[in-house]
Amino acid sequence: MKPHPRQKEQDDLLRPRLTDMIDMRHELAKLTTLIDWDFFEREWAGFFPSHRGRPATSPRLVAGLLYLQHAYRLSDEAVLARWVENPYYQHFTGETFFQHRPPIDPSSLTRWRNRIGEEGAEWLLTKTIEAGRHSGTVDNDSLSRVAVDTTVMEKNIAHPTDARLYDKARRQLVALADDAGVTLRQNYNRLAPRLALQTGRYAHARQFKRMRKALKQLKGYTGRVLRDLRRQLDAIPEGPLRERVLDKLVLVGRLLHQEPKSRSKIYALHEPEVDCISKGKARKRYEFGTKVSLATTIDEGFVVGMRSMSGNPYDGHTLPEALEQVAILTGRTPALAVVDRGYRGHGVLATQVLISGMRRGLTPKLKRLLRRRSAIEPEIGHMKNDGRLSRCPLKGTTGDAIFAVLCGCGHNIRKILAHIRALLTHLIAVFAGVIEALGAENCRANRQSDAPDVCSA
Structure with a gap:
C-alpha cells in the first residue's frame, strides 16, 4: 500500500509538456519550486505500514490538492473539478502532461486526512513556513x-433548538428500529413533526407557556420511543447494528436528561462534542x-x-x-x-x-x-x-484539529502568492523604468550627433 515514487515521464510527440504550455512566471509555478515535495514522499510513506494492497496515491498530489483547496476556499469536489480545467493546478501537483480526468475520487482526500492526522497536517504547515522564508515573505x-x-x-x-433535537432524535430511533426489524408500539411520525413546528410558532409569538407545554409533550414522545426500543433490545442480534442502537440510546438518553446549563450539553446529534x-x-x-x-x-x-x-x-x-x-x-x-x-x-x-x-x-x-x-x-x-x-x-475533534491546521496552511499560501505577485510587479516596473531611461539616453545621444532624429517618431 505504500505510495510508489513517480517515474520521470518521457517526451510525447503528440502531447506538449505542461512547462511548455504555461507561463513559468506565474505565481503557482514560482511557488512549486519553493516547497520541498520530497519531504512528503518520505515521511507520509510511514502512514502505510502494510505492503499489500493497491499502491496509494502520490503524496505530492494529495499535499498539493490540500494546499489548493484551502488557499482558494474549495471543497473536495470543487478542487478536483478545477484541477481538470487548470493546467497550473496540475503543474503544482506534479503532473508532466495535461490530464483530462480527475486523478482521484474526492473521497480519497477524506481517507488521506484521516490517515495523516494532525501530525501530517502540521508537516504541511511547516513546509509553508519554510517556503515563506525562502521567498522572503517572512523574515527569520x-x-x-x-x-x-x-x-x-x-x-x-444547524442552530440548536430543543424541539429540533428532540424530533431528530426520535426520527433516528425510529429509523434504527426499522433497520433492526423491531416493531414499536407508536412512532409518532405524524404527531411529532407538527408539534415541533408549532413549538417554533409559539416561541415566535412569545407565547412561552404554550411553548414549554408543547416542548414537554415532544420530549415525552422521544422518551416513549427510547424506552420502547430499550425494552426490545434483546431481540436485536449481536453485531454492528446492535452497537449502533446502543450508542444512539446512550446519546439520546443524555439529551433527554441534560440540564439547561450543563457543560456537557449536546447541541447536535451528529456532533456531540x-x-x-x-x-x-x-x-x-x-x-x-x-x-x-x-x-x-x-x-x-x-x-x-x-x-x-x-x-x-x-x-x-x-x-x-x-x-x-x-x-x-x-x-x-x-x-x-x-x-x-x-x-x-x-x-x-x-x-x-x-x-x-x-x-x-x-x-x-x-x-x-x-x-x-x-x-x-x-x-x-x-x-x-x-x-x-x-x-x-470535518467530523469530530480529530477533524477539528486537522481542519484548523489546514486553514493556517491556506492562509500562508495566499500570503506567499501575494508576495510573489507584488515582487513580479515591482520587477516589471523596474525593468520598464530601465528601458525608458536607456531610450531617453539614446535619444539625447542622437540629438548631439549628426544621426537623424527618430525620438519624435
Missing part, C-alpha cells in the same frame, strides 16, 4: 515575535463549534502555529501549548508574545508575554510591538472570509 528575525489569539471555528450544524462559546458579539451572542488558538508573526501576519482546543478552555491556559507548537514548527522558541487581556494568568516563563493594557516596564520599542497586537484580528477575518475557517465540515 520576525519568527521570534508572535501575536497569539483565539477564535471560534464553527461546525457545520460541539461547544457553545459566547464571544460577546452584538450580532451573534453564541457560536457553536470549537475554540482555535493561532499564532502569527507580528510583522507579516504569517501563521506559525494553529491548534484547536476542544472543551472551550480559558485562553490563558492555552498559551503554553500555542508557544510550544510555534517552537516545534519554526525550530525556535519565541522570545516575545503579545496577547489580549483574556490571557492574564498564563504562567509562561520562557517567553516574554505582553498583555494589552500593560504600562509598567515598557520601552518605546515594546510599546510599538504591543500596539501591533490588534493586527492579528484582520488576519482571522481573512481566514474566515477568504479561507475556510468560518465553518468546519
Whole structure:
C-alpha cells in the first residue's frame, strides 16, 4: 500500500509538456519550486505500514490538492473539478502532461486526512513556513515575535433548538428500529413533526407557556420511543447494528436528561462534542463549534502555529501549548508574545508575554510591538472570509484539529502568492523604468550627433 515514487515521464510527440504550455512566471509555478515535495514522499510513506494492497496515491498530489483547496476556499469536489480545467493546478501537483480526468475520487482526500492526522497536517504547515522564508515573505528575525489569539471555528450544524433535537432524535430511533426489524408500539411520525413546528410558532409569538407545554409533550414522545426500543433490545442480534442502537440510546438518553446549563450539553446529534462559546458579539451572542488558538508573526501576519482546543478552555491556559507548537514548527522558541487581556494568568516563563493594557516596564520599542497586537484580528477575518475557517465540515475533534491546521496552511499560501505577485510587479516596473531611461539616453545621444532624429517618431 505504500505510495510508489513517480517515474520521470518521457517526451510525447503528440502531447506538449505542461512547462511548455504555461507561463513559468506565474505565481503557482514560482511557488512549486519553493516547497520541498520530497519531504512528503518520505515521511507520509510511514502512514502505510502494510505492503499489500493497491499502491496509494502520490503524496505530492494529495499535499498539493490540500494546499489548493484551502488557499482558494474549495471543497473536495470543487478542487478536483478545477484541477481538470487548470493546467497550473496540475503543474503544482506534479503532473508532466495535461490530464483530462480527475486523478482521484474526492473521497480519497477524506481517507488521506484521516490517515495523516494532525501530525501530517502540521508537516504541511511547516513546509509553508519554510517556503515563506525562502521567498522572503517572512523574515527569520520576525519568527521570534508572535501575536497569539483565539477564535471560534464553527461546525457545520444547524442552530440548536430543543424541539429540533428532540424530533431528530426520535426520527433516528425510529429509523434504527426499522433497520433492526423491531416493531414499536407508536412512532409518532405524524404527531411529532407538527408539534415541533408549532413549538417554533409559539416561541415566535412569545407565547412561552404554550411553548414549554408543547416542548414537554415532544420530549415525552422521544422518551416513549427510547424506552420502547430499550425494552426490545434483546431481540436485536449481536453485531454492528446492535452497537449502533446502543450508542444512539446512550446519546439520546443524555439529551433527554441534560440540564439547561450543563457543560456537557449536546447541541447536535451528529456532533456531540460541539461547544457553545459566547464571544460577546452584538450580532451573534453564541457560536457553536470549537475554540482555535493561532499564532502569527507580528510583522507579516504569517501563521506559525494553529491548534484547536476542544472543551472551550480559558485562553490563558492555552498559551503554553500555542508557544510550544510555534517552537516545534519554526525550530525556535519565541522570545516575545503579545496577547489580549483574556490571557492574564498564563504562567509562561520562557517567553516574554505582553498583555494589552500593560504600562509598567515598557520601552518605546515594546510599546510599538504591543500596539501591533490588534493586527492579528484582520488576519482571522481573512481566514474566515477568504479561507475556510468560518465553518468546519470535518467530523469530530480529530477533524477539528486537522481542519484548523489546514486553514493556517491556506492562509500562508495566499500570503506567499501575494508576495510573489507584488515582487513580479515591482520587477516589471523596474525593468520598464530601465528601458525608458536607456531610450531617453539614446535619444539625447542622437540629438548631439549628426544621426537623424527618430525620438519624435
